[in-house]
Amino acid sequence: MTGIIDLRSDTVTLPSPAMRQAMAAAELGDDVYGDDPTVNRLQALAAQLLGKEAGLFVASGTMGNLVALLAHAPRGAKVILGDEAHIFHYEQGGAAVVGGLVYQTLPTNPHGDLPLDRIRAAIEHHDDAHIAPPGVVCLENTHNRCGGTVLPLDYLQQVRQLTTEHNVPLHLDGARLPNAAVALGVSMQQIAAPFDSVQLDLSKGLAAPVGGVVVGSTAFIKRAHRARKLLGGGMRQAGVIAAAGIVALEQMVERLAEDHRHARLLAEGLAALPDILIDLATVQTNLVFFRLHAERWSPAAFVHALREHNILLGASSDGRLRFATHYGVTRADIDRTLHACKQVLSAQP
Ligand SMILES: Cc1ncc(COP(=O)(O)O)c(C=O)c1O
Numbered sequence: 001m002t003g004i005i006d007l008r009s010d011t012v013t014l015p016s017p018a019m020r021q022a023m024a025a026a027e028l029g030d031d032v033y034g035d036d037p038t039v040n041r042l043q044a045l046a047a048q049l050l051g052k053e054a055g056l057f058v059a060s061g062t063m064g065n066l067v068a069l070l071a072h073a074p075r076g077a078k079v080i081l082g083d084e085a086h087i088f089h090y091e092q093g094g095a096a097v098v099g100g101l102v103y104q105t106l107p108t109n110p111h112g113d114l115p116l117d118r119i120r121a122a123i124e125h126h127d128d129a130h131i132a133p134p135g136v137v138c139l140e141n142t143h144n145r146c147g148g149t150v151l152p153l154d155y156l157q158q159v160r161q162l163t164t165e166h167n168v169p170l171h172l173d174g175a176r177l178p179n180a181a182v183a184l185g186v187s188m189q190q191i192a193a194p195f196d197s198v199q200l201d202l203s204k205g206l207a208a209p210v211g212g213v214v215v216g217s218t219a220f221i222k223r224a225h226r227a228r229k230l231l232g233g234g235m236r237q238a239g240v241i242a243a244a245g246i247v248a249l250e251q252m253v254e255r256l257a258e259d260h261r262h263a264r265l266l267a268e269g270l271a272a273l274p275d276i277l278i279d280l281a282t283v284q285t286n287l288v289f290f291r292l293h294a295e296r297w298s299p300a301a302f303v304h305a306l307r308e309h310n311i312l313l314g315a316s317s318d319g320r321l322r323f324a325t326h327y328g329v330t331r332a333d334i335d336r337t338l339h340a341c342k343q344v345l346s347a348q349p
Contacts, residue, residue, distance in 0.1 A: 026243035038239030051189035064199030071223035073135025075100035112143025148287030160194035206248035309340035
């Protein structure tokens with residue numbers, strides 16, 4: 001048996017050789033004074049690629065979402081988002097804890113979009129004294145808990161129209177926006193265009209070791225910058241890590257197509273195996289969610305059995321299992337993973 005194949009998440013990626021070189025050679029300064037040329041270059045590059053006025057380097061996707069929500073909405077206002085959103089499930093309610101914001105969740109359709117009539121209802125009633133005012137609407141693209149699904153461009157435009165009519169800002173949790181762009185064959189800028197703000201992660205499929213960027217108007221980024229300082233996210237010679245982020249944006253986007261091909265192969269292979277329940281229509285990018293026949297397998301037993309084959313995968317609390325393909329995973333690794341799944345499933349648990 002050969003080495004470990006770690007398919008738990010695309011966050012397990014290690015920096016590329018070009019990233020390590022760029023990190024070693026990075027020009028540095030104190031970014032709290034705005035003096036780190038590498039951070040400034042990354043922020044400008046992100047803003048340019050996403051078609052916005054300005055950018056801000058943040059320590060993580062969670063921090064990126066939180067500074068954006070704090071910058072958009074005053075205390076007591078609503079964050080309107082899907083009930084399957086990462087911001088809602090996995091970010092500890094940060095906007096409520098730190099910013100006094102109220103989460104209003106809307107039902108999420110199977111591919112990650114939120115019903116337009118529900119968004120409209122949530123952002124109406126501006127002047128009703130009973131109701132918290134709308135502060136910001138959030139979408140997620142690709143949508144993690146829906147399986148890495150991609151939101152269609154025309155849907156984004158429809159949501160934009162609604163939020164413009166009601167003068168409510170629109171934020172994108174674009175942790176995996178590059179995957180969405182590659183899957184649709186469009187630029188990242190096209191996906192970002194309808195949004196007032198976007199957060200994009202550098203340390204998932206793009207393989208940088210740390211961080212993300214938030215982009216938006218100059219005035220928005222000024223407020224987000226203040227919020228980042230509040231959260232302790234003012235870093236000093238952060239160009240050491242921003243340097244890898246520049247390589248991520250310049251060199252690592254197009255290659256995501258390979259991860260998507262691998263995910264597809266894996267999903268189709270799994271669909272042919274006994275005891276696997278998988279909706280192939282949700283496998284659109286690099287994530288592969290599936291369930292096991294509940295009477296024969298517990299998710300924990302399957303994870304344990306695959307670990308014996310040196311293969312790691314993720315398990316959610318709702319009983320689903322997840323493979324995430326990423327930089328460093330080869331076609332041979334996919335074949336080996338499928339072979340191991342077949343062996344495990346053909347033995348009695
Ligand atoms: C959709 C989405 N948003 C935000 C995040 C948060 O990113 P981080 O773990 O860097 O805080 C994640 C992480 O998995 C994610 O999947």
